[in-house]
Amino acid sequence: MSLPVPNLDDRRFQDLVDEAKRMIPSLTPEWTNHNVADPGVALIELFAWMSEQVIYRLNQVPDRLYVDFLNLLGTSPFSAAPARVPLTFWLSAPTEQPVVIPAGTEVTTAGGGTIVFSTVDTLRIQQPTVTGALTSTSETAYTDVLPQLHYDRDTVTCFSSEPVAPGDAFNLGFDVPLAGQVVELTIQTAERGIGVDPTRVPITWEVWSGEHWLATEVIKDTTGGLNQGGAVRMVVPDGHRPLLLGGQRLHWLRVRLLEAEEGQPTFRSSPKLTNLTAVSLGGTVAAEHARTVLGEVLGSSDGTPGQRFALTHRPVLPRREAEEVVVTVDGAPQTYTEVADFGASGPADRHVVFDESAGSIEFGPRVRYPDGTSVQHGAVPPFGAQVTLPTYRTGGGAAGNIAAERLTALRTAIAYVDRVTNLHPARGGVDAETVDEVKVRGPRTLRTGQRAVTPSDFEQLTLEASPQVARARCVVPDTPLDPVHVLVVPTSDRDPRALELDDFALTPELFATVRQHLDARRTLGSLVRVSAPYYQGVSVVVRLRATEGRSANAVRERVDAAIARFLSPLEGGPRRDGWSFGVDLHAAVLISLIEEVPGVAVVDELALFEYDLRNGQRLGDMVAAITLDPGALFLVGANQVVVR
Structure with missing residues (x-):
């Protein structure tokens, strides 16, 4: 079996010829002979044949090189995002002296699991009066x-x-x-x-x-x-x-x-x-889904530009203040500062670039320019210098979105601390971006130019702000003096039937990240307001008949899951990319959906109710359709499926 080939451009010889001929009347109206015997048409076919050969070679580019090309344009895969959760440490007994839980204290699941969370700040427990x-x-x-x-x-x-x-x-x-x-x-x-x-x-x-x-x-x-x-x-x-x-x-x-x-x-x-x-x-x-790696020796420098050193653990989480690369030259340590790229780095600048997804660091390259000159961007560690990373954090991903009461094991005992647990589920963990996802995002990034001007620019830049952003919607202001309103839908890996209103609340960290990202790219004088959309609760009551011989319980589960998935803000709608903002829901649409579920013979009756997501109860009388405001999405409440 041959390896899969990327299809970056699906145009063929005849497509190129037809496209060129369609442009003739607008560009050269005096050219009226389009027969194959015409010399101009012969040139068109020649260039189409040559273009088809270039497209064929372009389609042989592997994914690794495709990502490298995007890196040259400033588009790199998002690294994994860590889940966060409050950890509660319980004392064995109240003590007169304060009990200090240092930052970086690691807690894992029972049995020494591989999911490790570490505290973000220092906790000081002292008795109040x-x-x-x-x-x-x-x-x-x-x-x-x-x-x-x-x-x-x-x-x-x-x-x-x-x-x-x-x-x-x-x-x-x-x-x-x-x-x-x-x-x-x-x-x-x-x-x-x-x-x-x-x-x-x-x-x-x-x-x-x-x-x-x-x-x-x-x-x-x-x-x-x-x-x-x-x-x-x-x-x-x-x-x-x-x-x-x-x-x-x-x-x-x-x-x-x-x-x-x-x-x-x-x-x-x-x-x-x-x-x-x-x-x-x-x-x-x-606490966040991360663990700290201490004193890792990356290797010795060979003195050449553009050296890359791989870290033992990946992905690498964003660095904190003390997490810096150290190069030891003749026993003297030198600190190298992290930069986004080497575009503004000179030959003496001690700069380094992190590749979080690949888990590596890179020193400055030597670039040859069209005039024949070569410029070193970033200092090169001399031959034999030892490269170390004294401390860094690794972790992140959807695996950190664990349920409440799961983090119960301290990796290091702390005096007077009896036990630890998470009273709430951990949320916010997102896996690293895949190559296919980068292929989709890369061209869109080039179109925005990293400037927020049009509504689509705001939406694309919001998606780029953090991997925790699943969807974004820009609401155009009524007047030029009104702020641009950006609606953000965070990611969630929970089952659509289990999604709650709190799952779509913007954390302070995510809100600050999106706001800062857009503020640096907005046009002068424009104002930006970031918030969550309004979620309209909806409850579906349906009575149907199952196909003879089918389990009523199985059919009920399938129908309930299909409704929740179809109306989900994350994977709903006909294209499975989330229910569209402001699109109304009609009972006839759900009837067509349910009738396609395996085991459903016929839908006898279906009613829609508005639903109070906070109090968990239906509102008003049944309706045949529920309307949405332009900046609103549906969120399913408690459905009732009756199978006969």
Whole structure:
């Protein structure tokens, strides 16, 4: 069997001849004789034959050289992107001295698996002390209740308005920030709040971030919303900052009464507390799918330009500040700075280029110019110099998108740390770009010229900003003064039936990456706004009959999967590249789709419902079609498939 041949240009001899003849009337209208005996037509056929030979040779170019040609034009494959997830470290017992989890601490799946995550920042776990307590009825009216809280025979009314009103708060001040901490408040109550449902309490726990109040993640509450003695355990988000409240500058944590939702009972009288203590049970810090390689010797220089050294591990993740190439010459280390290319590098510039996908580094080449001169771009390590990479990180890929509670094994024991886990799934991991994907992206990149002018330019540059971007849509502003609105759909490797609204939320890292990439390439005076699209929830109810002898359960699974895949923002639509922005959905389209599913005999009835993706319930009456705004996409909720 012969090797597959790329088909870069499928035009043949006759195609080229016909194309040239079609251009004759517009270019040389006086030329009217197009017969094969005409000398001009003979020249056309000659050049067509020569062009066909060039196309044939071009189609023999292997994928490796095709990618090399794209590299010369500044287009290189995207490296793998690492998944990220918060890791929670639990203490064996509260300790008086702080417990430090250093950056780079590695955690893996149980059993010593190959999926390794490492912490991005240093985590410091220390025990907090309640040094302030205030009740508030507005943003300016505060009452100091710390003495009553410390005195066992006294009580503190949490929400002090008469009657209790939304916005009332009970504020606790701490001497140290609680950012990233797992805090447990042990609460003793004197009186319950009257009128509230303990399972649906309209309260929220918040901390001050420096700009606004951030909600904490409550993972355990045995108090029934401050209605009985118990404990409230929460994960405090990053960025806990001090704030001046009631004349006291402390790190504040507050419980605030919310406006009750429809059908939700609220307090008619406030709960009262007799005592409250706080301890830190652990801490949470961001981690990414990566592991650190230390002290790798890449080899010795032979003194020639354009040397390339391969790393032991690949792909290589983007370098941090201390991750630099070191060349040792006669015992003296020299640091080489990473650059995107050698275009602006001189002969004395110690520069190096990383190929993240291939896992290699390259030193500057010597380039011969048309006038006969040769210029060295970037310094060349002298003969015998040792090339080392003291530290770098490797990892990334879709394999890092693991479920919650999977990362449970510390690779190195840490004093006072009992266990570790990820309370949430890891997301954001993307495999390295394939050659076929580069072939598609490369020509589009050349058309944009790395400048965002037209809507298609904005969309293509957004796709190039990060491998975590799956789709992009540019909404043209109504007036020249309005900002250009770019909608970003992130990647996800989850089953279309399991996709949720949170899977398409833009992480702060991805938002910043796209925004900076577009800001550097926009035209002068234009404004760019980056956000996620609006996702319209849809639920499909279908009643059908299965082919005789087919399993009803199997047919139901196939139909449910087909609907979810067809409406998916990532792989939906007729071309399997994602449901188009702003395209309406009609019941007749889904009926045609379902009737093609193996095992389906006939569709008896199909109805569409709008769906509340947050509350998980259908809205309104059934409809025959659902319309979409130009910047919206569908996201499937709970479908109901009845098979007879």
